[in-house]
Structures are given as structure tokens and as C-alpha cells.
Amino acid sequence: MIKKPLPSKSAQISIFIVIGLMLLIVTALFFYTSGMSKGKGIEESKLASQRQDLGKKAMESFIQSCFESSAWTAVNLLGVNGGYAVRKPEHVAAIPYAGNEIILSCLLYEDETFMPRKPDIESELAQVVVLRVEQCLQGFEQFKDMGFTVSQGRPEVNTQIRDASVLFTMDIYIHSERTALEDSVRSFRFELPLELNSILMTASEIVIKAARNQEQASEAMKAVIEQAIGKRLDFSPAFITTINPEMPTSYEFYNSTTMVWSIRQKTLYGNYSFLFATVFG
Numbered sequence: 001m002i003k004k005p006l007p008s009k010s011a012q013i014s015i016f017i018v019i020g021l022m023l024l025i026v027t028a029l030f031f032y033t034s035g036m037s038k039g040k041g042i043e044e045s046k047l048a049s050q051r052q053d054l055g056k057k058a059m060e061s062f063i064q065s066c067f068e069s070s071a072w073t074a075v076n077l078l079g080v081n082g083g084y085a086v087r088k089p090e091h092v093a094a095i096p097y098a099g100n101e102i103i104l105s106c107l108l109y110e111d112e113t114f115m116p117r118k119p120d121i122e123s124e125l126a127q128v129v130v131l132r133v134e135q136c137l138q139g140f141e142q143f144k145d146m147g148f149t150v151s152q153g154r155p156e157v158n159t160q161i162r163d164a165s166v167l168f169t170m171d172i173y174i175h176s177e178r179t180a181l182e183d184s185v186r187s188f189r190f191e192l193p194l195e196l197n198s199i200l201m202t203a204s205e206i207v208i209k210a211a212r213n214q215e216q217a218s219e220a221m222k223a224v225i226e227q228a229i230g231k232r233l234d235f236s237p238a239f240i241t242t243i244n245p246e247m248p249t250s251y252e253f254y255n256s257t258t259m260v261w262s263i264r265q266k267t268l269y270g271n272y273s274f275l276f277a278t279v280f281g
Contacts, residue, residue, distance in 0.1 A: 055143075055148060055176065056176075058143075059140070059143060059148075059150075059174070059176065060186065062137075062140075062142075062143075063133075063137065063172065063174075063186070063188060064188055064190075066132075066133050066136035066137055067129070067133055067168070067170055067188050067190055068190050069132070069136060070128075070129045070132030070133045070136060071125075071129055071166070071168045071190050071192055072192065072269050072270075073128070073132050074125045074128035074129050074132065075125065075166060075192065075194060075196065075272070076272065077128055078121065078124070078125060078128075078274075079272060079273050079274045079275065080273070080275055081105055081275075082104060082105030082106075082107055082203075082274070082275060082276030082277075083105065083107070083115065083116040083121055083200065083203070083274075083276070084105055084116060084124070085121070085124040085125055085127070085128050086124040086127050086128065087116075087120075087124065089105035089106065089114060090106070090109065090112075090114050091105075091106035091109040091114065091279070092104060092105055092106060092277075093106050093258055093260070093277040093279060095258075095260060095277070104260060104275055104276055104277040105275075105276050105277065106276070106277045106278065106279050107203065107207045107276045107277070107278060108207045108210050108211055108278040108279065108280075109279050110279065110280070111211060113207050113208065113211055115200075115203065115204045115207050115208075118161055118197075118200065121161065121200070122158075122159040122160065122161055123159075125159040125166070125168075126157040126158060126159045126168075127157075129155075129157045129159070129168060129170070130154070130155050130156075130157050133155050133157075133170070133172075134154070134155065137152065139152070140152065140176075143176070148176055149176060150174070150175070150176045151174075151175045151176075152172060152173060152174055152175070153172060153173030153174075153185075154172075155170050155171070155172045156170065156171045156172070157169070157170045158170075161196050161197050161200070162191075162197065163195075163197055163198075164193070164195050164197075164198075165191050165192060165193050165194065165195075166191070166192045166194050166196050167189070167190075167191045167192075168189070168190045168191075168192065169187065169188070169189050169190075170187070170188045170189075170190075171185050171186070171187050171188075172185065172186055172188070173185050173186075174186055192267075192269070193267055193268060194265060194267055194272055195265055199263050199265065199274045200274075202263055203261070203263060203274060203276060206261065206278070207278065210259075210278045210280070257279055257280045258277055258278070258279050258280075259277065259278045259280075260275070260276075260277050261275065261276050261277070261278065262274070262275050
């Protein structure tokens with residue numbers, strides 16, 4: 001069963017901080033410009049224009065924050081499910097851990113490989129981002145509470161896995177009568193510095209090599225990983241309980257036929273893990 005992790009507490013807190021700061025700025029500047037209009041006789045049309053610009057900037061900052069948080073959540077969902085974010089994998093391995101079960105996607109099951117294709121991964125990431133953005137925006141209720149009338153369309157998201165990053169772009173229709181966002185489609189861009197392409201290539205090589213060399217899997221895997229990552233690696237005997245950025249890839253034999261894998265990268269947004277299992281026949 002596909003796991004659906006919620007955004008981390010730090011991500012949720014950062015969104016609320018952004019929302020609070022934006023609303024505080026809009027409120028403070030509203031009273032400030034109102035005071036200026038009384039003291040210096042600023043024209044009403046100019047004051048209205050200033051309010052519109054402030055509302056626009058606050059709303060765009062809020063959307064961008066939701067977009068970035070949603071993208072990070074999507075790639076993490078993909079990672080804990082071994083390349084699957086929407087579809088269910090063909091086979092899974094239930095690994096007991098701390099009284100619970102960790103469900104891992106099997107990218108190799110006996111003599112068949114199930115490595116997801118890059119176009120499918122890009123499509124699934126986009127689908128998850130759309131859902132998460134809608135949940136995060138919550139119909140702009142925070143802005144409606146301040147007197148803004150806001151309506152939105154469904155976000156359109158595209159994802160591109162690049163050599164050293166993942167590029168997310170989003171178009172969303174916004175209409176707000178009290179801001180400069182009347183009947184307009186706004187475009188947003190977020191390039192996540194995550195080497196997902198290299199991670200996927202490494203996982204694919206592991207799976208292919210394991211399928212060809214099942215009897216000597218561990219030695220074959222070590223050679224494949226060292227070549228793919230470009231440096232010598234040490235392996236943790238229990239990657240689930242070891243969080244060490246200096247050991248980006250590790251594996252362990254769960255039993256005589258099952259190996260569990262973790263490919264990790266440390267990013268500015270947090271530690272990233274790509275987890276999967278290989279089951280030999």
C-alpha cells in the first residue's frame with residue numbers, strides 16, 4: 001500500500017510563518033498608507049493601487065511557498081515508495097521494524113524488474129503537486145478573512161527531471177477583485193536542487209545488475225554503486241537506523257532472498273532517501 005506522508009512539521013511551520021508575515025505586512029502597510037492619505041492628501045486612486053500591489057505580492061508569495069512545500073512533499077513520497085507516487089507497485093516487501101512494518105516497493109522480484117520509467121515518474125510528481133497545492137492554498141481562506149474576494153482555477157503542473165535538479169513549473173488562474181490579480185493566469189517556477197536523475201540511474205543499475213548476478217549480488221552491487229556515484233562507499237549494516245550523510249548508499253540482507261536499499265542525498269531542504277527492495281528467486 002502506498003504510504004502518504006504528511007508534510008514535515010518544519011515545512012508546515014514555515015508556511016504558517018510566511019502566511020503570518022504576509023498578512024502582517026499587508027495589514028501594517030494598509031494602515032500606514034491610510035494614515036498617509038489623511039495626512040498628506042494622497043489621491044484615493046493611488047492608495048487603491050498601492051493596496052492592490054501589496055495584496056498581489058502577498059498572494060504570490062503565499063502561492064510560491066505552497067508550491068515549493070508541495071514539490072518537496074511529492075519527491076519525498078516518491079522516495080519512500082521506490083519511484084512510485086500515485087500508482088501501486090507490482091510487488092512490495094513488508095519489513096518488520098520497531099514493532100511495525102515498513103512497506104517497500106520491490107524493483108526486482110525474482111527474475112522480473114519493475115523500475116518506473118522517467119516520464120511516468122515526472123507525471124506522478126506533477127499529479128501529487130497539484131493535489132498538495134490545492135490543500136495548502138485552502139481556497140485562500142486567510143485572504144478572504146481580510147476582505148479579499150478570491151477565486152482560483154485548478155493548477156497545471158509540469159515536472160522535468162534534469163541532470164542535477166528537478167524543475168517544477170505551475171500555471172494557476174487567479175481572480176481577486178481587490179488585488180492586481182484580476183482574471184489572470186500566474187506562472188510559478190521552482191527548481192529543486194536534488195540529483196534525482198542520478199539516484200534513479202543508480203537504482204536502475206542496481207536492479208539490472210542484481211537480476212543478472214543474483215548468486216553474487218552483494219559484490220556486484222557494490223561495484224555498480226561505486227561506479228554510479230563516482231566514489232568509494234561504505235555500507236551500513238542497518239540503513240534504517242543509521243542516518244549518516246557521509247554514507248549516501250547502503251544496503252542490508254533482510255533474509256536469504258531479500259535486500260533492502262537506501263540511496264540518500266543531503267539537500268538544502270532536508271535529507272532525502274530513495275528506498276526499495278530486491279527479492280531474489
